[in-house]
Amino acid sequence: MIPFATETCHRSRPRTPDAGLRTITLLALATAALTAADTSRGQTVFTTYCAACHGPEGAGLVGPNLTDTVFLHGDKKADIVRVLMNGVGDKGMPAWGAILPPADVDAVADFTVAMIGKNLKSPFAPGESSVTPFPKGSVAFPLLLRTFMPTLGTDAAVFAHHDHGKIIAKYSPDKGGDVKGEQKPIDGVPSAIVVTFGDGLSYCFDTVECRLLYTWSGPFMDMTHYWGAAAGGGRKSFGYVPEVIGPVWWRTSGADPMQVVGATAAKPQFTGYRKVKSVPELQWRVGETKLTLTITPGAKPGEAVCRYTTTGAAKGLVFTLPADSAGQIASDKGTRAGTTLTLSAAEAAQFTLTISPGDKPVIEAPKAKPKDDKKAKPEPVVKE
Amino acid sequence: MNNNHPIEPPYRHAAPAETTMPYRTTSTASPFVAASWRRGGSLLLSLFLGVASAGEAYKVDTITFPHHIAPEVGGLGFTPEGEIVVAMRRYGILIAKPEQDPTKFAWRSFSDDILHNTCGLQVVSKGEMIISTMDDLVRVKDTDGDGIADSYQVICDDWGITGNYHETNMLAPDGANAKNGWWLAIGTASHNGPVFSNIRGTYSAIGQRGRNFSGANWKGWVVHISPDGKLEPYAKGFRANNGICVGPDGKIWVTDNQGDWRGTSPLYHVTKDGFYGHPSSLVWDKNFTSDVDNDPLKHPLAKLNAMRTPAAVELPQGFMCNSPTEPIFDTKGKFGPFAGQMFVGDVAGGRILRVMLEEVDGVMQGACVKFVDKDLRAGNNRLVFSPDGTQLYTGQTMRGWGTPAEGLQRITFTGEIPFDAKTMSLTKDGFVVTFTKPVDPVGGARPGSYKLKRFYYRYGPQYGSPQMEETELKPSAVTLSADGLTATIVVDGLQANRIVQLDLDLNAADGTRIRQPVLCYTVNRLRK
Known part of the structure; x- marks a missing residue:
C-alpha cells in the first residue's frame, strides 16, 4: 500500500x-x-x-x-x-x-x-453474582480460610519462629536497577488460618508459631484486598492483606507460652487439621509432643473456648500466660500461680482454656464497617 | 452442630447449577445475546445456543457454576469413576458428573474450606485429593465416607512464603499415582507486591532485589517432594513457572512467563541441577553463592547466559502466547489428529497452544502453533483431558494477573478433521511439514505459499524483548508428496539459537482454508 x-x-x-x-x-x-x-x-x-x-x-x-x-x-x-x-x-x-x-x-x-464508540459488550462480561469478598460462617457451619493476615499490632516477640523482611533499596523496573528510596516490609503474617462461627467468634491462628494470635466478634473480614470486589478480578492494593472488621477482644503477646517439661525447646511444626462435626481441630508437633487445639465460641460474643490435647508430654506442660491478658484466661485444670499455669502429664492430656472478652476490646474496630463491594471502584489491573 | 451440608445455603456450599441465569456465561436471559442477535453474528448465535464453534473440528462449551461460587480454577482432575474435580483458588473443591449439557453439571462440594490460593491438584480417589497451595502440599481426605473431606494433613511446607501475592506454584505427580512423590514448580514474587515483616522460611535481602524476586527459599525453583514429605531442590532459574507436567516418556516439562529475564515465554525440558535463566533463585544455590557470586543479579550477563539452558520451544509473545500455564499431552489419541502432542494453556489470552516436539542432536526442540483461539475466555490456567480423551477441559482464573476471566470451559473434538499443519520437523536443509488433510496440489507446491523468517529474543534483565535480527528466509524449493500430506521445504539461512516463523498460505485439496497458519519452530541445534 x-x-x-x-x-x-x-x-x-x-x-x-x-x-x-x-x-x-x-x-x-x-x-x-x-x-x-x-x-x-x-x-x-x-x-x-x-x-x-x-x-x-x-x-x-x-x-x-x-x-x-x-x-x-x-x-x-x-x-x-x-x-x-x-x-x-x-x-x-x-x-x-x-x-x-x-x-x-x-x-x-x-x-x-x-x-471506537460501538460500545459492544464483552461476550464474557460478568453477570449478576452473589459472590462477595465478605465470607461468612456460622455456628452450624464454621468457615475455615487460609490466607495472609494482619498482625493487628501483635507483639513482635510472638513471631520468634518467623524470619523477617528487611528494608531494601527501591528498585525501578524501568531502569533495571536500584534508585533513590527504600522499600519497607509491610505488616502481616503469611500463613494464617482464620475461622469464623458467625458474629459470635472469629479467630486467627498462625501456622508457623502454632499459636492463637487474636480473637474477634462481628462480621468477620473484608477480603477485597486479596480477592477483589464482587466481580472478582484485579488486584486491589499493594499488599493482599485482608481486613478484620469486628472488635478484637483478645490478642496474644510474648514468647511461646507453652513449654513441655523436660523437653528441649523446639520449633513447632504445623501438621494439619481435621474437622469434627464441621469444627476444625488444629494439629501440630513440638519435638516428640503432639498437640491439638479445638476452638469453639463461648457464651459471650468474643469468648473463645480452647480445648487442647497433648500426646507425649510425659512430664507435663508449663504455660506462661501473656502478662497483659492473663486475667482473661481461665483453665479447667492445673495449678495457677500468677501468669504461670502448670499442668501434670495427666492434666495436659486434655485441658481447656477459656479466653473471655475483656471490659473493652483490644481494638475497637480494625475496619469500621463493610463497604458496598458491588460499588467498589476497580483499581487498575497489573499484569506481571 | 452437624456435617450434613445443605443443598443451597446462601453462601459457600455448592448447589445444582443455575440454569436460568448462569454465572458468567451467556444464556437466553442475557441482554448481550439479544443485542448480538440483532447484529447477526454467527459467533454470537453460537453463544446464544450455549455451544460455541471453534471450527468444525472442535467446539467450545461453557460450563456453569452456581451463582455464589467464584469459579477461579486452581486445579482440575478426574476421579477414577469419571467425575470431574475442580479445586478453586478461593472456594473449595467441587465434584460433578460431566453432562453433555454444559449448564446441567450438578456440582457438589467435597470441601468448603478456602485453602490458600489453591495452585495444583492430584485426584487420588473420590475421597482423597492432593492439593498444592501457596502454603503447603496437603492431603485432603474424606475419612468417614460421607463424601465430605474431614482431614487436611500437611505433606510438606518446607518452602518460604514472604506474603507476596505472586508466589504461586504448580503440582505434577511423579510416577503413576504419585508413587515417587511430586514435582512442584514454585514461582517468584513480584515487585508490584510487598514482602511481610514476618516470613515463613528463610528470607534473603539479596534475593528480594530485582523485578521478580526470590526473597524466600525455593522461589524460582522446581523441587521434588517425596511421599513422606521430604523436599529436595531439583532445578532453578525460573520466574513464573506456572506449568509443569511429566511427559509420557518421563521428561519433565515446565512453562514460564515472559517478563524480566524472559524475552518471551519459554517451554523448558527440565533436568536435574539445570539453570533456566532467571538469576534471583540462585541465592538459594549454595554452590553458586559460595563458589561463584553471592549476588546473582550482579553476576556478568555473559556468564549467566553461558550457564543457562535455553527453552526447548519459545512461545512468541503477542501473536502466539503471553502467559503459558499447564502443559498436557494427548496420550489417548482421541482428540483429533494430534496424538502424542502437547497442549499448553494461556492465562493472558483466550487461546490454547499445541506443541510439536522432537530431539535434534541430543536436545529437545520443536514448533508451537495456536490450537484454539476463538470462543475461549482468557485465564486458561489448568487443563485436563476427559477420561476417554475426546474432551479437553480448561479451568480459568486471572485474579492477580489481569482482567477477570474465570470458570470452566470444555473443548470437544467433533470427529471432523481440521486442516492444520500436523507436525513440523527440522531437516538438514529446511523443514518437513505434514498436514492433517491433503493440501491443494497447486498452492502446496508453490514456494510462495510458505513464508519464513528467523529471529531471536534477547536474554537479559529487561522486561521482554523485541524480535531481534529479523531475517526473511526464502524457500528455494518445496516438494509436496503425492498424497498431498507432506511438504518438504528447502531453505537457506537456518541458524542455531533462532526461531523460525512459518506463515502458511494454503488451502486443502477440499478447499478448506488452513485453520492456524502461523507456526514457530525453535532451532536450538541444527540437524547434522
Whole structure:
C-alpha cells in the first residue's frame, strides 16, 4: 500500500455525520476501493494478532474493550499507533512495532479507530453474582480460610519462629536497577488460618508459631484486598492483606507460652487439621509432643473456648500466660500461680482454656464497617 | 452442630447449577445475546445456543457454576469413576458428573474450606485429593465416607512464603499415582507486591532485589517432594513457572512467563541441577553463592547466559502466547489428529497452544502453533483431558494477573478433521511439514505459499524483548508428496539459537482454508 493512499483512506473514514458530509469528495470516491482493502487488511491483522486479547470484535477479553470511548493512552490514531509500536509492557501489550511491518500497524490502527464508540459488550462480561469478598460462617457451619493476615499490632516477640523482611533499596523496573528510596516490609503474617462461627467468634491462628494470635466478634473480614470486589478480578492494593472488621477482644503477646517439661525447646511444626462435626481441630508437633487445639465460641460474643490435647508430654506442660491478658484466661485444670499455669502429664492430656472478652476490646474496630463491594471502584489491573 | 451440608445455603456450599441465569456465561436471559442477535453474528448465535464453534473440528462449551461460587480454577482432575474435580483458588473443591449439557453439571462440594490460593491438584480417589497451595502440599481426605473431606494433613511446607501475592506454584505427580512423590514448580514474587515483616522460611535481602524476586527459599525453583514429605531442590532459574507436567516418556516439562529475564515465554525440558535463566533463585544455590557470586543479579550477563539452558520451544509473545500455564499431552489419541502432542494453556489470552516436539542432536526442540483461539475466555490456567480423551477441559482464573476471566470451559473434538499443519520437523536443509488433510496440489507446491523468517529474543534483565535480527528466509524449493500430506521445504539461512516463523498460505485439496497458519519452530541445534 502506498503512503498517499493510506493517508487518504484515513481522511475518508468519517467519525461523525458532519465529517462524513465534508469528506464525500471525488477523491474519497476514487479511493473507496482502497479503503475497503485497507479495512480488510486491518481486520485480518486484528483477527490474527489482536483478537486473542481484545476479543474478535474488539469488545475486550484480557485486554481492554476497544469499542467504548475510554482509552487510557488516547483515542486518536497517532495515540493508537504509538501504543501499537511501543506496547504497554506492564499490561502485557506487546510492542508490535518489532513484530509487524509498518503498513500492518497502520492498517490495524485504522481498524481500531473505526470501532471506537460501538460500545459492544464483552461476550464474557460478568453477570449478576452473589459472590462477595465478605465470607461468612456460622455456628452450624464454621468457615475455615487460609490466607495472609494482619498482625493487628501483635507483639513482635510472638513471631520468634518467623524470619523477617528487611528494608531494601527501591528498585525501578524501568531502569533495571536500584534508585533513590527504600522499600519497607509491610505488616502481616503469611500463613494464617482464620475461622469464623458467625458474629459470635472469629479467630486467627498462625501456622508457623502454632499459636492463637487474636480473637474477634462481628462480621468477620473484608477480603477485597486479596480477592477483589464482587466481580472478582484485579488486584486491589499493594499488599493482599485482608481486613478484620469486628472488635478484637483478645490478642496474644510474648514468647511461646507453652513449654513441655523436660523437653528441649523446639520449633513447632504445623501438621494439619481435621474437622469434627464441621469444627476444625488444629494439629501440630513440638519435638516428640503432639498437640491439638479445638476452638469453639463461648457464651459471650468474643469468648473463645480452647480445648487442647497433648500426646507425649510425659512430664507435663508449663504455660506462661501473656502478662497483659492473663486475667482473661481461665483453665479447667492445673495449678495457677500468677501468669504461670502448670499442668501434670495427666492434666495436659486434655485441658481447656477459656479466653473471655475483656471490659473493652483490644481494638475497637480494625475496619469500621463493610463497604458496598458491588460499588467498589476497580483499581487498575497489573499484569506481571 | 452437624456435617450434613445443605443443598443451597446462601453462601459457600455448592448447589445444582443455575440454569436460568448462569454465572458468567451467556444464556437466553442475557441482554448481550439479544443485542448480538440483532447484529447477526454467527459467533454470537453460537453463544446464544450455549455451544460455541471453534471450527468444525472442535467446539467450545461453557460450563456453569452456581451463582455464589467464584469459579477461579486452581486445579482440575478426574476421579477414577469419571467425575470431574475442580479445586478453586478461593472456594473449595467441587465434584460433578460431566453432562453433555454444559449448564446441567450438578456440582457438589467435597470441601468448603478456602485453602490458600489453591495452585495444583492430584485426584487420588473420590475421597482423597492432593492439593498444592501457596502454603503447603496437603492431603485432603474424606475419612468417614460421607463424601465430605474431614482431614487436611500437611505433606510438606518446607518452602518460604514472604506474603507476596505472586508466589504461586504448580503440582505434577511423579510416577503413576504419585508413587515417587511430586514435582512442584514454585514461582517468584513480584515487585508490584510487598514482602511481610514476618516470613515463613528463610528470607534473603539479596534475593528480594530485582523485578521478580526470590526473597524466600525455593522461589524460582522446581523441587521434588517425596511421599513422606521430604523436599529436595531439583532445578532453578525460573520466574513464573506456572506449568509443569511429566511427559509420557518421563521428561519433565515446565512453562514460564515472559517478563524480566524472559524475552518471551519459554517451554523448558527440565533436568536435574539445570539453570533456566532467571538469576534471583540462585541465592538459594549454595554452590553458586559460595563458589561463584553471592549476588546473582550482579553476576556478568555473559556468564549467566553461558550457564543457562535455553527453552526447548519459545512461545512468541503477542501473536502466539503471553502467559503459558499447564502443559498436557494427548496420550489417548482421541482428540483429533494430534496424538502424542502437547497442549499448553494461556492465562493472558483466550487461546490454547499445541506443541510439536522432537530431539535434534541430543536436545529437545520443536514448533508451537495456536490450537484454539476463538470462543475461549482468557485465564486458561489448568487443563485436563476427559477420561476417554475426546474432551479437553480448561479451568480459568486471572485474579492477580489481569482482567477477570474465570470458570470452566470444555473443548470437544467433533470427529471432523481440521486442516492444520500436523507436525513440523527440522531437516538438514529446511523443514518437513505434514498436514492433517491433503493440501491443494497447486498452492502446496508453490514456494510462495510458505513464508519464513528467523529471529531471536534477547536474554537479559529487561522486561521482554523485541524480535531481534529479523531475517526473511526464502524457500528455494518445496516438494509436496503425492498424497498431498507432506511438504518438504528447502531453505537457506537456518541458524542455531533462532526461531523460525512459518506463515502458511494454503488451502486443502477440499478447499478448506488452513485453520492456524502461523507456526514457530525453535532451532536450538541444527540437524547434522
